[in-house]
Amino acid sequence: MRTSAFALLAASAAIVIAASNAQAADLPSRYSPAPDYNAMPTFTWTGFYAGANLGYGWSTGASRHYDPPFGVTGGGRKGGFIGGVQGGYIYQLGMVVLGAETDLQYAAVGNKGASYGNTYYPGDSDGYFGTIRARAGVALDRTLVFATTGFAYGDIGGNKGLDEVLGAHRDNKNNWGWTLGAGVEYAVTNNFVAKVEGLYVNLDTKDNYALGDRVDIRRDTEFGVLRAGLNYKFN
Numbered sequence: 001m002r003t004s005a006f007a008l009l010a011a012s013a014a015i016v017i018a019a020s021n022a023q024a025a026d027l028p029s030r031y032s033p034a035p036d037y038n039a040m041p042t043f044t045w046t047g048f049y050a051g052a053n054l055g056y057g058w059s060t061g062a063s064r065h066y067d068p069p070f071g072v073t074g075g076g077r078k079g080g081f082i083g084g085v086q087g088g089y090i091y092q093l094g095m096v097v098l099g100a101e102t103d104l105q106y107a108a109v110g111n112k113g114a115s116y117g118n119t120y121y122p123g124d125s126d127g128y129f130g131t132i133r134a135r136a137g138v139a140l141d142r143t144l145v146f147a148t149t150g151f152a153y154g155d156i157g158g159n160k161g162l163d164e165v166l167g168a169h170r171d172n173k174n175n176w177g178w179t180l181g182a183g184v185e186y187a188v189t190n191n192f193v194a195k196v197e198g199l200y201v202n203l204d205t206k207d208n209y210a211l212g213d214r215v216d217i218r219r220d221t222e223f224g225v226l227r228a229g230l231n232y233k234f235n
Contacts, residue, residue, distance in 0.1 A: 050087035055227025057082040057109040080108030104130040129154025142187040152179040175203035199225040
């Protein structure tokens with residue numbers, strides 16, 4: 001009799017527990033499910049880019065003219081418009097950004113001309129230059145501060161020699177040298193990047209016109225550049 005009573009009590013308890021669990025399952029939970037986490041994509045500087053720039057350049061070197069009666073004397077300096085295109089690739093490692101860039105520029109940075117005795121040798125302001133540079137910088141989210149250095153080449157105008165047949169004339173010769181600079185870029189969008197950059201360019205000095213043993217015009221091609229530009233970054 002006691003065994004039957006105990007079995008009945010156990011069965012009743014099991015039914016009550018099962019009913020309680022079923023009722024609890026039907027009740028709404030007081031804890032909301034964790035929402036899905038969709039992180040916003042972080043901007044990266046890694047990728048190829050290309051763009052255009054414009055700015056101002058000023059000569060820091062002077063052309064030199066050799067004439068036996070007067071020896072070697074220097075010409076004037078001149079500054080002017082600079083504009084061109086650039087392109088390159090950069091790779092981001094944490095906050096460090098490394099890359100390479102090349103550019104090609106029109107440069108109205110030459111010499112004002114000079115007088116030697118009774119002869120005036122006019123300056124030639126038209127020219128061009130280009131660079132092939134390494135870049136290294138620090139990325140602060142969408143701002144990039146960088147330094148750059150590398151090879152430079154070009155033909156920046158010097159003084160013209162006076163030729164009886166050709167008139168005022170200057171030979172076009174490419175010079176090679178080096179460049180050093182720094183700048184800052186800001187990613188306006190994920191694709192468009194604005195930049196401001198300064199460069200110092202030093203090209204090797206060469207003769208740019210000679211007339212026998214009387215006239216030999218040389219130039220010291222050194223100039224500074226301050227330019228602004230806009231790049232399109234390819235994702």
